[in-house]
Amino acid sequence: MYVYRIMLLLVFGGYLLSPLLMSGWSSPGVAWYRPFVIWGILIALTLWLEQKRKLDEH
């Protein structure tokens, strides 16, 4: 359950900060794939939390 709180925090924080994602659209010098890299990192974090939750439940 403590993992769930981290997830809640992650989602709420992500919701508040998500407008920053859009700032890179075709801005000179900003890699076009930046939002996707951030998104990928979030997925990896979720996967890690999911594994942690599984361990907690066992």
Add this chain to the structure above:
Amino acid sequence: MSTSLTSVFALGASYLLLMFLCALAVERGWIDRRITRHPAVYTLALGVYASAWAIYGSLELASRSGYGYLAYYLGVAGAFLLAPVLLVPIQRMTHTYQLSSLADLFAFRFRSRWVGTLITVISLFAVLPLLALQVQTLGDAIFLMTGAASPTLLALAFCSLIALFAMHFGARHSRPHARHDTLLAIIALSSIIKLAAMLTLGAIALFVVFDGPADLQVWLDGPGQAHQAGVIQPDSAHWRTLLLLFFAAALLMPHIFHITFAETLSRHTLLQASWSLPLFLLLLAIPVPLILWAGQRLGSDQVIGSAYLAFGLSDSFWVQALAFIAGLAATSGTMVLIALALSGMILNHVLLVAHPPEAKPNLYRWLRWLRQALIATVILGGWLFYRTVGVNHDLTTLGLAAFVGMAQCLPGLLALLYWPGANRKGMVTGLIAGTLIWLLGLWLPLLTGLSAVVLIPPGLEMLADEPDWYVVTLVSLAVNSLTFIIVSLATHTSDGERAAAEACSVDAVIRPKRLPLLAATGEEFKQPLARALGEEVAEREVARALTDLGLSPLDGRPYALRRLRDRIQANLSGLMGPSVAQDIVDRYLPYRRGGQEPTDDIHFVESRLEAYRSRLTGLARELDGLRRYHRRILTRLPVGLCAFGVDDELLMWNDALAELSGIDGTSVVGARRDGLPAPWGELLGRLLADRHDPLYKQAVELEDGTRYLTLHRAELKADGDILGGTVILIEDHSEMKWLEDELVHAARLASIGQLAAGVAHEIGNPITGISSLAQNLRYDTDDPQILETAEQIQQLTDRVSRIVSSLVGFAHGGRHVSGTGLVPVSVAAVADEALHLIRLARSGEDVRYHNHCPLEPKVIGDVQRLQQVMINLLSNARDASDPGGDIVIAAEPEGSLLKVTVTDEGHGLDARVRDHLFEPFTTTKPPGEGTGLGLPLVYSIIAEHHGRIEIESPPPGQERGTRICLWLPTERQDGEDINEPNSDR
């Protein structure tokens, strides 16, 4: 753009044929179930969320709002990231109560069939633009590829094919919750196809149109800047509102709800989707800007609409075919699932509510037929909406109208999970208010082309310049939520709603009451149910519920009957929706009213708590740990314990009592006291009837014989929230009773032992006299018959002397009193002598004795005591034998021992008695005929001879009878003195 209509139709038909073959392969079992039920298949099926919007609509949105298009993907990714706290509780509810749609869930929680109908109508209104969007992309794609004058007719043809497909594979089971492996597989396949097509299109854009990522970056930093001038990035508020809309869509859209909850394989697969679905969406989202930028570089955006830039990547038929197939895969999957989900909602919450199926013959087929008709109607309705309304609007407008409409159910859904105080009146009022604002602001303008009517509340005038979708979303959701909260707080909540709120709430445990049912067994459920469902369906539903719960049809426990009723209601809910299901069980399986005030069903509450353990945190988890610990103490208590509620329903039956009674706790907990198996019902009833005294050492006949039980009771007084009842302790005093009896017996024998010395002395004198007289008789006569008689008299007087001596010896602790040493003894001679003596007795005259002992080897022993052993064994064998039976004495050497056996063909020994035969006072003979001292004496004598004894009953090779085996040494033991002093001396 000169592809022929036939080619496009063939392309589409080939795709649908592939789907058909996939469905066939799954149905026929050609594909291993491990594959079809793999969590990855479920994740891919969830990819149905990526409808035509993801393929074409996202391009349109990206061309206007840049990365704003990502809101469509990130909203749903956020919802799945919260799977453990948001989706899993809903999945648990839908699974437990067999709820297959949002309308089912709302009707169940707010205890009203009209709530279900309202949700269904709103869903229908909201989904129509989304359906139209799917058909529109299909028509536009065909037009782009062929330039055909009437793509709408081709779109209609495709819609018809999709409808046939959905009717055939999606509605074959009348029960929506029946596992649709086929459906999951085909939706997963369509997701794979659209993902593969999009990735290929993205790769073409990146590596064919551009010369790799570096070239793209150069273009973006240079000439591409001019193309981005028209992009208006949504501000933070717009972006967050978009995220909220798509977040809500993941929970509320009928097709997403259906695939997420009604088709879910397990909680584990749902949790796995929390990262795997966002990964799928990430892969699907990456090609979108690539295709857009490639189209802009090629100048296609000036020729075709930005939504369909993928068609402009190349003039190659195959590139366009990829763009078409990606769209068709997304469209067909979405349309099939929307049709399935909506048809179920309309059936359960409109048609069946209006016309309940009163004992409809062949109910299952009737429901299936209705469902199939509704599927066709929904899909053709979507085409009609596209034909009349959709063609006048772009994809973004249609999509947003749908998503804002469905978002009106979000406050209700969140309250359902997290606010038990919410009630029906509040939810309905808020929902209607929000929906009216949406209808006036977005839906009617869509239909009529008139400008939106948006009522902006005073103080929020700054919203006047904002886009309609944004203002309508904010105002409708705000009014909806506020009205909901205010009305809920201001109005009364019914008991039914409170109970349902507990069942739905994340932090509460459902606390049903212990109400008795009119029916006495599961079997008795069938008749009343048949009046509503028809005999065949009633039988099948009762049998199914019994199988689900693993109960017997004759189980009459009130607890089991309540669970059976709940299960039938849940199963009927899966068949006909919760409203109709509740009506049926309330009407035909009623509770018995009157009597005592019902109390909480704590056994059920406890079983729910066991299931909820992983959801508890902090103090609740600590308290639950303590509860478990105390329960374990009671369960593992080495004394029998049971507890009854005030209504005499059994609440606990611990392990010790289960072992004592031979009755498993799970089979009796929840039964009424008078329904317990004999003798427990009567015994416990006696204790409960007697208000004061415990019952001491009650003789109770159990499976393993008579037991003596002492029962104590304690009253549990009800106090506020604390439930009342009675707790009973049951102690097994059988051992103590046995010991008491043995003590009395031993005391009696001890007194006999004390008398024995005196008796021996008194008997000794006359015996000596008799012996002397017999000896004299031998000298006074030459008559051989008299001489033999005199000899026998002497032998018998010797025997009497030895017996008396042995009795005294046993009474003095079992030590022999003979002073003779150990000498080589012939077992054959000992056996002959014993047989000779034993034949003197009148009983057992018709038993045949056979002495097969060889003369050699001899054993080292005391002749008299070995004879005593043999006489005891032979007399036991004789007593056990039937008339005409054979008793065989045999011997054979085994190393330094001689194995002597006495075998009879008698009734044999019970296994339980056999283990105690060498203990004093153990006898198989009727009372008065055996002292239980013979074999202990034999054991004692054999032990003195350094031998051993065993019993075989029945002996190997015989069906009945007993064999006593003795092993006696044939050689002198080390240190053994032939004149070993008597320890008694």
